[in-house]
Amino acid sequence: xxxxxxxxxxxxxxxxxxxxxxxxxxxxxxxxxxxxxxxxxxxxxxxxxxxxxxxxxxxxxxxxxxxxxxxxxxxxxxxxxxxxxxxxxxxxxxxxxxxxxxxxxxxxxxxxxxxxxxxxxxxxxxxxxxxxxxxxxxxxxxxxxxxxxxxxxxxxxxxxxxxxxxxxxxxxxxxxxxxxxxxxxxxxxxxxxxxxxxxxxxxxxxxxxxxxxxxxxxxxxxxxxxxxxxxxxx
Amino acid sequence: xxxxxxxxxxxxxxxxxxxxxxxxxxxxxxxxxxxxxxxxxxxxxxxxxxxxxxxxxxxxxxxxxxxxxxxxxxxxxxxxxxxxxxxxxxxxxxxxxxxxxxxxx
Numbered sequence: 001x002x003x004x005x006x007x008x009x010x011x012x013x014x015x016x017x018x019x020x021x022x023x024x025x026x027x028x029x030x031x032x033x034x035x036x037x038x039x040x041x042x043x044x045x046x047x048x049x050x051x052x053x054x055x056x057x058x059x060x061x062x063x064x065x066x067x068x069x070x071x072x073x074x075x076x077x078x079x080x081x082x083x084x085x086x087x088x089x090x091x092x093x094x095x096x097x098x099x100x101x102x103x104x105x106x107x108x109x110x111x112x113x114x115x116x117x118x119x120x121x122x123x124x125x126x127x128x129x130x131x132x133x134x135x136x137x138x139x140x141x142x143x144x145x146x147x148x149x150x151x152x153x154x155x156x157x158x159x160x161x162x163x164x165x166x167x168x169x170x171x172x173x174x175x176x177x178x179x180x181x182x183x184x185x186x187x188x189x190x191x192x193x194x195x196x197x198x199x200x201x202x203x204x205x206x207x208x209x210x211x212x213x214x215x216x217x218x219x220x221x222x223x224x225x226x227x228x229x230x231x232x233x234x
Numbered sequence: 235x236x237x238x239x240x241x242x243x244x245x246x247x248x249x250x251x252x253x254x255x256x257x258x259x260x261x262x263x264x265x266x267x268x269x270x271x272x273x274x275x276x277x278x279x280x281x282x283x284x285x286x287x288x289x290x291x292x293x294x295x296x297x298x299x300x301x302x303x304x305x306x307x308x309x310x311x312x313x314x315x316x317x318x319x320x321x322x323x324x325x326x327x328x329x330x331x332x333x334x335x336x337x338x339x
Contacts, residue, residue: 026320047237054245063283064244068237078243084279085251090272092255099256111253172303172331173324175287176310180323182280183314191277198278199285206290214282221278222271229270 006133016125016141023117024149030177031150033170034061035157041069045158052154056113056147059084059181061154062174063214076212083215091119098126102136110136113143116181190232194225302334 007015038048038061051061060081067077091114099107114122122139126132164170186195198221205213288307289297297304310327 023320026324029324043237047241050238051241051244054241055248057248059283060244060248064240068240074236074239074243077240078247081240081244082247082251084283085248086272087275087279088248088251089254090275092252093269093272096255096259104257107257108253111256112249114252114256167335169328169331169335172287172306173328175284175303175307176323176327178280178284178287179307179310179314179327180320182277182284183311183323184318185276185280191274194274195277195281198282202282202285203289203295206286206293206295213286214279217282217285218275218279221281222274225274225278226267226270 006130009134009137012134012137013141016121016138016143017145019121019138020117020142020145024146026177026180027146027149028153029173030058031153032157032160033174033177034058034065035154035159036161036164036170037062037065037157037174038154039158039161041065043068048158049151049155052151055081056115056150057085057088058150058177080214083218086218087116088114091116095119095122095126098122098132099136101132106136110139110143113140113147115143115146118143118146188229190225190228193228194221197221197224300338302331302338306330306334 034052035048038051039045043051043065048065051064055061055064063084064077064081067080072080092111095114099110102110118139121142125135125138182195186192198217201220202213202217205216207213208216284307288304289295289301291301291303299305306327309330310323313326314323
């Protein structure tokens with residue numbers, strides 16, 4: 001039987017919170033490492049927590065911590081944080097048609113809480129049959145749950161950071177979480193070309209100052225992906 | 235060294251990039267090539283972060299067996315790709331690294 005009335009705001013919010021719950025498990029080591037990284041980079045606990053609360057992006061937080069640890073200039077640190085956050089533009093473009101009916105405050109709120117995980121679940125929820133109705137509450141339930149869980153694990157990392165022995169090589173867990181994010185986004189031959197070229201250039205250009213290699217390698221990878229995509233279309 | 239300028243700068247940038255299309259722009263009005271380029275941002279950026287983390291442990295390229303990170307990383311990559319489980323890379327990669335470090339003394 002199809003429902004006559006769409007789910008209420010409350011039902012949507014709770015459904016969103018439950019749907020994101022299994023993904024929180026993968027968040028815990030990541031947030032923990034992000035918290036540790038801020039302290040070991042030389043930030044005060046307050047600075048590390050502010051970075052997390054205000055930017056809510058594990059990747060951006062980790063890159064900024066690396067650059068702070070390397071004593072990079074302010075603008076270089078911000079530039080690197082921007083480059084790794086460029087994927088949000090793609091998410092924003094994908095999600096925006098679904099949120100176009102909302103007022104500006106709702107759109108700003110949901111945009112500010114968007115993550116790699118909530119982006120894909122939001123797209124799925126809005127693509128289900130039926131009108132948009134209260135579905136923005138689904139996104140909010142998901143995003144807020146994730147936001148609270150993230151800040152908690154980062155806080156634990158900040159507090160516990162100092163007492164973790166260096167021999168555990170926990171910084172390697174950061175690289176591994178990036179591998180976990182990389183694997184599912186490599187779907188086509190063009191994606192693979194983008195990844196392989198970016199990796200090769202990142203190693204070849206590693207001598208560039210201020211970790212500019214990240215910027216150069218990303219652009220080279222994007223160009224490679226587009227070139228493969230173009231030959232495939234022909 | 236002012237960390238606050240970096241913190242506020244990154245906070246502003248991450249918000250503006252997230253809000254770009256949702257709050258400010260009409261996605262239909264952006265050129266096709268730009269939207270296509272955005273599709274390759276995740277694989278390119280993530281690979282550009284991962285590669286140095288595995289192959290440049292001390293800042294210099296090291297693809298010998300004396301560097302356990304790239305070995306453990308490749309193991310994690312293969313297992314993550316085969317299992318498609320979000321926790322596989324960390325669950326396999328960390329023990330692999332510890333094992334290799336222990337084996338090398």
